[in-house]
């Protein structure tokens with residue numbers, strides 16, 4: 004499997020492959036790969052000839068230095084997992100200097116308000132960082148399609164908006180959330196949880212699944228309040244937010260309307276590990 008560290012080498016290689024008529028996919032990641040990432044790669048490989056997996060922990064999307072420092076890194080294991088897929092994969096693993104040159108700062112983006120909801124409220128500047136790096140990767144790879152997990156549903160909607168507003172030709176494909184046997188959404192951050200904590204954290208999915216069963220009979224307000232209450236006396240999990248929002252605008256909803264799609268979003272701390280999840284209500 005080829006591993007590129009420099010943009011110009013990757014660009015030359017992809018130009019060659021495109022010249023041979025190959026369809027190219029992009030799966031952007033921050034490494035610490037798990038089955039959720041591999042499912043993105045497998046989806047990409049079904050619809051394309053060559054998949055570029057980028058592995059880059061993007062500093063500008065972290066609002067908290069400690070969180071960035073603690074982000075898991077398992078590069079050698081990541082390569083083994085990708086090799087194990089037996090798909091046509093190339094890895095792009097640049098340094099911070101390669102991606103940002105001198106200035107490690109994010110650009111400013113307007114995602115028509117999607118960026119101000121939920122994660123945007125709690126992680127200042129996060130989506131400017133995501134927009135900056137994803138735009139660089141999309142411009143570099145010029146993929147036919149790029150694949151993102153629905154666990155970061157707000158990010159997925161924002162990247163679709165980025166592509167629309169910046170007239171980027173890559174099609175953005177959202178892929179379903181993969182879950183651990185107890186129900187916890189797969190995430191690189193789960194690496195930082197003990198086996199015991201992972202079991203405890205399964206409470207998040209159990210709760211949002213029960214919340215979903217109340218839709219649409221109960222109001223959004225009631226479902227939100229019920230969900231919040233489940234965490235009040237939890238000995239281990241600390242709720243940051245729960246929101247019920249329209250899938251396309253991500254604006255919080257008060258009253259359900261026919262013909263619209265709604266989703267419940269949640270962020271929870273398990274000790275100092277921040278976990279997010281979401282579930283489609285209809």
Ligand code: PAF
Pocket residue numbers: 031032033059061064133136137155158
């Ligand atoms: O979802 C992620 O892992 C990151 O936000 C992404 C899309 C790779 C950008 O750094």
